[in-house]
Amino acid sequence: MRSSDVAKNSNFYPVILAGGRGTRFWPLSRKKRAKQLLALDGKQTMIQQTVGRLLPLAPPNRFWIITNDDLRPAILKQLPKLPKAQAIAEPVGRNTAPAIGLAAFLLLREHPDAVIGMFPSDHVIADEKSYRATIEHGAEIAASGENIVVLGIRPNRAETGYGYIEAGSASGGGALRVRRFTEKPDAEKAAAFVAAGNYFWNSGMFLWSARTLANALREHLPKTAPLLEEIAAAFGTRKFAASLRKLYPKCENISIDYAVLEPRSAKGEREGNIFCLPADFGWNDLGSWTALHEHHTAKSSPVEGNIIQGAGVFVLNANGNYVHAPGKFVAAIGVSDLVVVDTPDALLITTRQNAQDVGKVVKYLDSKRMHKLV
């Protein structure tokens, strides 16, 4: 019996969080076409890739997706094999704790032994076999007791944009006990973390049983947990939509890290029962146009570092540029390190260094109520 067959027959349930707006890929990403719905890397969209690489671990009917009303129709279109009822649209965004919490209470009803894998919908994974092996390992750990498993990415640079996991003692089979979750560090701290060797990037990928998660929510979010439980109880009935619409907005707006993982880890390395699985499967969260440029450059080693997506290219004294202009002939002359993204109604012109500021454009467009452009 192969390892993946074990998983397929287990109680593993992937829950994909796909409610993010992803303004950092404007103008390609929009409210109704967020980053997870874009094919930023290859022909499949980010969420199709996310589901695709998990399918060897669980059949389609075990997948749950938490998203919003803007994105749900497109998600269902991109993932026609997934059960429609299991793609749930939050009436308002409440961060990750209520989202994954709702999934926990939903699963608990019929599958008390369910092991939930929580996955962002918009990350890139280079080595899918290693990825699945890590998840299977994590699912085994999560299946027993009150264990929580987090996949930790071994840092290769002093990144200040991520939270870090401080690992403690080894617990066998490569897993490490988690000592502490940290907020995003400054540059100096980040460098120290990387040098220390026992710090990992928090990937946002967690494994735990539905029971463990439900109990944790009851403990740490005592007002929110009953609301989620009440919504879950209505699932499959005519009252579900109304219940979701009425109760979900009353949930606390809080991340699962802040709500559950940090207080849990504060109990102590041994008492917290949080395990970090160091992951070496080529993870990239593609957080900006610049990150996307770097990802493509690493993959394809293009001449002069130009990644140009168009119907034809003429390049002269140009290097390090990222240009997205599908269907167009692109001429780049004497320009360096630019990011240019051409869509039918908007054109972004910036540099790799300034690309993180595109969120400001979206804010501006929001403030001007230019709805068609966001």
Place this chain on the structure above:
Amino acid sequence: MRSSDVAKNSNFYPVILAGGRGTRFWPLSRKKRAKQLLALDGKQTMIQQTVGRLLPLAPPNRFWIITNDDLRPAILKQLPKLPKAQAIAEPVGRNTAPAIGLAAFLLLREHPDAVIGMFPSDHVIADEKSYRATIEHGAEIAASGENIVVLGIRPNRAETGYGYIEAGSASGGGALRVRRFTEKPDAEKAAAFVAAGNYFWNSGMFLWSARTLANALREHLPKTAPLLEEIAAAFGTRKFAASLRKLYPKCENISIDYAVLEPRSAKGEREGNIFCLPADFGWNDLGSWTALHEHHTAKSSPVEGNIIQGAGVFVLNANGNYVHAPGKFVAAIGVSDLVVVDTPDALLITTRQNAQDVGKVVKYLDSKRMHKLV
């Protein structure tokens, strides 16, 4: 009687040379949509503006246009009041001498006293009243004897991209006798020309009687003149098109400057009978995207020097950019001195300093036979 009425009743015939391809405005300019057909400055196209500012000097039926088969349909569409038969398509380009020469022989047949004004079709003139006054003055000088008049632009910078006219003695009424035409100078020479004070840019705008021009061609282009005369003789008959197609390609490929003006000026300042009219009417030949950016910047003094043509703009730490993206929302963040031109099938990304290299894109596209893009 106003000055313009005098001109309208005179023998003044504008001949517009509109056969140029204008690759320097790619990707906006194309073979069938050359620079003169574009509205680079205002709502009217360059050729519409050229004709419009001359109309107070001559009724529509006195205009002649020399162009080519690629551009003629669009020109006729843009200038519906001009006589179609007087828009002549060269079967092949033969530079300016055969073009204006053909016009001379055509006019000579029915209007032996015609004074021809030769005008490029793609220049900008700020002060149209001064422009027309200068032309009327020039037409008076050109009407007598074998005089040739050239409009000389007073240089305001040591431009190396233009030919210069060296003026000699004054001849009354502001006109100067021409001593010499020079080729495009190097930077040092250009600086010396500007410092000297008696050098002017050759505007490519000339005035002469049809008779003077015809005689000059017979003298200086003895093989080409009879061919042009033979073509002109067929005008208005069924044989004209065939004659043009057969004989015009046999004409010498030479500019009127090189063929007539330089040898004529070599006869000496007094014997050459060439007069330079210093022109101060705000001339600009808009020779590149960079020149267009400067022209718009001078006219409108935009914030941070950004000229952005789009359906909306967000600018952050960006200056000195020219962006042409009609109908699109444009976001420019952290970029300087760029030229970005967005068309439905092509996107140009360059800098103001490199914009003159767009001709190389066109050469590349020609060499790859990518006809739709040129």
